[in-house]
Structure formats: C-alpha cells, structure tokens
Amino acid sequence: MEFSSKLLERAVNEMSQLPGIGKRTALRLVLHLLGQPESQSLELADALKTLRSEINFCKKCHNISDHAICEICSNPHRTEEIICVVEDIRDVMAIENTSSFRGLYHVLGGKISPMDGIGPNDLNIESLVEKVKAGNVKELIFALGSTMEGDTTNFYIYRQIQDYDVVTSTIARGISVGNELEYTDEITLGRSIINRIPFVASLKS
Amino acid sequence: MEFSSKLLERAVNEMSQLPGIGKRTALRLVLHLLGQPESQSLELADALKTLRSEINFCKKCHNISDHAICEICSNPHRTEEIICVVEDIRDVMAIENTSSFRGLYHVLGGKISPMDGIGPNDLNIESLVEKVKAGNVKELIFALGSTMEGDTTNFYIYRQIQDYDVVTSTIARGISVGNELEYTDEITLGRSIINRIPFVASLKS
Structure with missing residues (x-):
C-alpha cells in the first residue's frame, strides 16, 4: 500500500x-x-x-483497577474464603454478570503456554499460593478455559497447593442451558454424562 | 458492560x-x-x-497530503488535461496501483447523499467546476462507485459543466477479468452487453 x-x-x-x-x-x-x-x-x-x-492493578487480585485495592476485594459483603482463579478481566466481568458468585477473584494474567513462551513465572501464581499458605482460603475454584493450556495451568497450581488445607474445584462443563443434545459436541456430551449430578441437586440451581 | x-x-x-x-x-x-x-x-x-x-489536503486535488500541493499534482510528467473524479483517497490509491492513469485526480470527499445529509456544498465540487471553467481540462473521468449516490453526484457535476468544452466519461463497468459469465449478476452482465466494445479495441488493453 x-x-x-x-x-x-x-x-x-x-x-x-x-x-x-x-x-x-x-x-x-x-x-x-x-x-x-x-x-x-x-x-x-x-x-x-x-x-x-495510569493503569493500576489491584494489589490483592491483580485485576485492572483505578485504586490500589479493587472494588470487589474491598467489598465487605464478599467472602475471602472462596477464590475464583481466572485468566483476565473479561472472565471477572463475565462471572460478575451472573450475580452467582460472592467470593473474590485471582487474576492470573494468562495461562501457562510454552508455545507462546509463557511460563509460570510470567503469571500471578506465586501470590495465589501465598494466599493459600496464609490459611484464610477454604476453596479455590479454577475457572480457566478448558483448553490444554488451561488444564496445564490448573494442574500446576494444584501441585503447588495440594499439601495445604484447601478444597479445589472447577466450574462445571456440560450442555448449555437450553441446548439440544444432538447439536452438542461429543467431548462435552461425554463429560456431562461422566460428571452427572444428582437430580435433586440440579433442581436447586 | x-x-x-x-x-x-x-x-x-x-x-x-x-x-x-x-x-x-x-x-x-x-x-x-x-x-x-x-x-x-x-x-x-x-x-x-x-x-x-497536522493533516493537510492538497490545494489542487483535495487529496490527503503532507504538502500544500500533493506529489501527484506536482509531478511534471502527469497531464493536467485529464482529471479523474473520485470519492476519497482509497480510490486514488486503487487507481494509482494500476499504473494505468497519467492524469490528475479530484477528490470530492464523498458523494451527494440526501439520506445522510450530504449536499453538493459539503463536497469539493465548486473547485472542480472552476478548474473546468478555467479551460485547461479536456476530459473528466467519473470514477465514483456505481450506486444511486454515485450516479446522482456524476449527474450533478455533469449539469454544472455541460456548457463547457470538456469531454466527460465514466470508467467501464463490466465483467471482471477472469470471471465466469454464470456467476456475474444480471445488471452487470446486461450493462456489459449494451456497452459492448469493438473486438479490435479490446485487444489493445
């Protein structure tokens, strides 16, 4: 041109x-x-x-924020005992939109991806492990995308904290609400059968 | 959000x-x-x-330029006698890429479009008419897109200059070089039959 x-x-x-x-x-x-x-x-x-x-990152959760501690971390109505581990601010915004989560977040800033030259030290993993070691955290929810990189990152963090007294979980994968079975891919459908939940529990959500 | x-x-x-x-x-x-x-x-x-x-527009052709007179208008190897009327700089760049035109351009800055509130006075039409009146221009080539607005603009300019001694032409519409007839839309195909050119002339280009 x-x-x-x-x-x-x-x-x-x-x-x-x-x-x-x-x-x-x-x-x-x-x-x-x-x-x-x-x-x-x-x-x-x-x-x-x-x-x-002038951009700031929250000192606690590493989310983008205008203040040293972001609004979510400084909200007294939210519990510090449950931490949802996400990749970036978009995931925080998506989960906040559901109004289903009253814990705090921890923004990693990416996923471990050797292909892109991103190792554990490039992400905010150490401060997460520190939080767990401090003993206030009862549950970690892994909410990274279910890709190879996401699974690797989850597992890396899990290895770092498995000896501490903390419950780990991942968000449920399955058929989208309102979706037909015949249009769902096999892997998702297969997993949703293996990870089936008691019918009575499904009525509550 | x-x-x-x-x-x-x-x-x-x-x-x-x-x-x-x-x-x-x-x-x-x-x-x-x-x-x-x-x-x-x-x-x-x-x-x-x-x-x-800091953006400048060429004083002669109204194209975007870093100087008072753009490189095309100040090129002594180009003829002032043929002026190609285009909508914006993208058209100039497209035609320049063909290396088929050695005249000058006149950039209107848009097309007459009452729906969008763009009238003749919002475009660089007056200076074009002045150029024709000055008498140096022998041919005007209308190279606006062949839409309702393009046709309206062409006709508006034509009415302003029809009493002066200047040839007017439009760029040829027809089937793209290398295209199959069966995939060409009816309007283009119909026009290309009506505006057919002598076979010998087609060999030259």
Whole structure:
C-alpha cells in the first residue's frame, strides 16, 4: 500500500498492529476519524495514553483497577474464603454478570503456554499460593478455559497447593442451558454424562 | 458492560466509536494494548493525535497530503488535461496501483447523499467546476462507485459543466477479468452487453 502522506501511513501502520485489524481496515478506521470532529481523535488518543500510563492493578487480585485495592476485594459483603482463579478481566466481568458468585477473584494474567513462551513465572501464581499458605482460603475454584493450556495451568497450581488445607474445584462443563443434545459436541456430551449430578441437586440451581 | 476501572471504560468507549468495532472487540483491543510494551500504546495515541492536528489536503486535488500541493499534482510528467473524479483517497490509491492513469485526480470527499445529509456544498465540487471553467481540462473521468449516490453526484457535476468544452466519461463497468459469465449478476452482465466494445479495441488493453 502506497500512501500520499507519511502522517496517514504512520497512523494506519500503528492501527494495523492491533489484533484482527489489517491495513485496509486500519485505513478505513483512520479515514473515519478524519471525517469526524477533531475532538473524537484527540479523545481516543488521550484515552489510550492515559490508560497505559495510569493503569493500576489491584494489589490483592491483580485485576485492572483505578485504586490500589479493587472494588470487589474491598467489598465487605464478599467472602475471602472462596477464590475464583481466572485468566483476565473479561472472565471477572463475565462471572460478575451472573450475580452467582460472592467470593473474590485471582487474576492470573494468562495461562501457562510454552508455545507462546509463557511460563509460570510470567503469571500471578506465586501470590495465589501465598494466599493459600496464609490459611484464610477454604476453596479455590479454577475457572480457566478448558483448553490444554488451561488444564496445564490448573494442574500446576494444584501441585503447588495440594499439601495445604484447601478444597479445589472447577466450574462445571456440560450442555448449555437450553441446548439440544444432538447439536452438542461429543467431548462435552461425554463429560456431562461422566460428571452427572444428582437430580435433586440440579433442581436447586 | 460494567468495568472495574474508569480508565479502562473510557478507552473501551472511545475505541468502540470506530465503525464496525463493538464493545467486546474494543475491550479485546484495549486489553491487547495493555499486554504490549507501553511504547506501542503511546505511539498509536501520538500517531492519531498528530494525524488529526497536522493533516493537510492538497490545494489542487483535495487529496490527503503532507504538502500544500500533493506529489501527484506536482509531478511534471502527469497531464493536467485529464482529471479523474473520485470519492476519497482509497480510490486514488486503487487507481494509482494500476499504473494505468497519467492524469490528475479530484477528490470530492464523498458523494451527494440526501439520506445522510450530504449536499453538493459539503463536497469539493465548486473547485472542480472552476478548474473546468478555467479551460485547461479536456476530459473528466467519473470514477465514483456505481450506486444511486454515485450516479446522482456524476449527474450533478455533469449539469454544472455541460456548457463547457470538456469531454466527460465514466470508467467501464463490466465483467471482471477472469470471471465466469454464470456467476456475474444480471445488471452487470446486461450493462456489459449494451456497452459492448469493438473486438479490435479490446485487444489493445
């Protein structure tokens, strides 16, 4: 792509570094900004700059937060005894939307993935183990995606804390509520038969 | 969507103002930036800010340019006698890529579209008519997209300049090179039969 303007070329190149945004899409986005009032571009630029330079992570759960301790960790109505282990802020937001969980979170910041060069030391695992060692935690819920990397990470953490007095669980995998059996993949259906739950228990949720 | 951070929320909101980018995609992009070195976010922010505040438009053809007169208009090897009328810089880039055109461009900046509140005065039409009146232009090539708005804009300009001594043409519509007839839509195929060209002429291109 040849540009008539170095300024335009630079903006398109920077924009196309974002995942899923190619050169053509980047050009479309940048031209859209040029067609809008100047304030919109400046607001976007400032929001990105401020975010990156002023962003904080909660000292307890490592979630993105504007304060040293995030709103969830500082909420007195939530119990410190149950910790849900998640990958990033999107998982926190998804679980919070269900209003089904009153414990705290621990955001790992990723999953162990040797292929991507992400080892245990790149994630917030040590501080989680410290929490368990301190003895206040009664249950850890693993809520990572059920991929090879997720399972590896779960198992790595489990090995670190298995000698302590803490219950570990993973969120239930099974058929989505409202889904037909015939459209469910075999692995999910197979697991949901193996991990069946008492009928009376299923009535409660 | 509820955010644990106002900074994050602001960045996501600004990002999701871009066309085709919803809240979820915006969040994905912003989280990606947070995972990258700080310099990448700052570079992107600065590129957008600089683009918007320092952008120039060529005084002759209204294309985006870093100089008062763009490289195409100031190229002595191109003829001023043929002007190709296009909507925006993407069309200029597309035509330049073909290396088939040695005239100049005139960038309208859009198409007449009453539905979107875009009238003739919102576009760079007056300066085009002035160029024709000045008498140096021998041919105008209309290269707008063949939509209702494109046709309206072509016709509006044609009415303004029909009394002057200038040839008007539009780029050829027809079956794409290499395409099968059976997969071509009826309108394009119908037009390509009506606007057929002498076989000998087709051998030259």
